[in-house]
């Protein structure tokens with residue numbers, strides 16, 4: 001089944017229903033949304049030779065045309081490769097090369113300097129090429145999307161890996177329909193009255209959730225700031241009503257702080273779905289006290305997108321339940337299409353209450369990593385996804401995450417893999433050794449800290465390192481602090497002891 005069929009059907013049933021909004025201004029109803037997606041899909045085929053299975057990237061901050069382009073790609077049976085717009089153009093170009101994309105949609109066709117994109121990839125600006133093409137196809141009547149099997153690739157989701165280079169998670173149309181269909185069962189009910197507000201990057205979970213709201217024929221709202229601004233979100237929700245958004249825990253903290261300062265109580269917000277990083281129970285209680293029962297939590301990862309466990313608002317708000325405190329600190333119970341088990345090092349299941357690696361199985365779990373059979377074999381074992389997260393199941397079936405076995409730092413909801421930062425820093429001529437760790441940060445969850453050993457007789461300043469990093473990595477990955485050491489602590493095998501470095505950090509604070 002081609003997911004573009006959902007848009008096609010919603011448009012056939014309710015063509016006049018409001019669909020795409022820039023702030024509070026409607027840009028398209030469902031009829032226009034589907035017609036543009038179908039027209040653009042036809043143009044991709046005729047003018048650019050895009051065929052089923054071809055990869056087409058999207059690299060831009062949030063905008064409603066992201067959805068038009070996404071559905072156009074699917075209409076033509078091609079595979080979307082949404083790239084986090086916060087990535088440096090050289091990082092984005094690496095992904096374009098790895099996925100072998102033929103086209104990259106960007107804001108205005110000049111996001112990459114000459115020669116940065118791989119040969120064979122062409123940049124298409126929404127404000128330029130796409131709008132010109134759409135202007136010539138205003139009378140287009142939507143055709144039926146290309147027919148696809150459930151196993152056809154829909155979305156290559158690039159996630160960074162411990163090897164330092166991102167891996168393309170292969171998400172099929174079947175995976176994403178399983179994800180979307182679980183939402184009303186496990187997270188929240190949806191209707192055509194709802195408004196999905198894209199406050200987090202559409203290249204990630206927030207964008208994946210569009211499917212649920214397309215299927216329901218609901219509104220899609222991109223804030224004018226094209227990102228997350230607490231005041232704007234509160235105002236938008238109050239005007240548009242029935243607003244649902246996906247938010248990282250750091251966004252929740254900021255929303256609550258701004259709302260509290262002005263005596264706002266989240267008028268117009270229907271549901272905030274939280275996930276993407278650890279959520280502290282105390283923050284959730286603060287939010288509940290101010291806004292009432294409007295918060296749900298989900299736990300997922302690129303490899304099982306938005307769909308491993310969930311905790312709906314009514315469970316989060318059930319203060320009189322004897323296990324309420326424990327449940328608040330958990331990530332909920334498995335989604336209806338997912339089985340979860342906790343395993344020891346040999347991947348044998350362990351009893352409730354015992355910590356181990358979280359394994360997940362079900363139709364939302366990825367088909368594998370793009371052209372990376374080794375990583376696929378390490379991560380999908382006997383049909384189970386090894387999440388790399390550590391946790392335990394309680395007797396009443398709730399999963400609590402206690403640690404991550406993968407070496408990732410989550411800062412403001414974005415993942416930073418230390419190895420990626422270390423590789424860039426090691427290229428600096430004065431840097432001899434470097435180890436990057438996450439340090440707790442009250443606003444961002446964690447912040448990136450680099451421990452640096454310089455070559456003998458060399459001195460480098462934090463400002464110089466900052467400049468170096470700025471030139472070749474996304475801003476959110478740059479270390480916020482540099483700590484200079486004469487040597488890194490290592491075990492007898494020469495492996496850097498990051499636990500030791502984290503201990504040193506807590507002593508420095």
Ligand code: AMP
Nearest residue numbers: 275276277278279298299300301302415
């Ligand atoms: P990504 O693949 O970028 O979506 O990152 C997924 C990782 O974020 C998971 O493997 C977890 O370590 C973490 N994560 C996601 N959701 C939650 C949550 N609700 N609570 C704690 N950690 C989470």
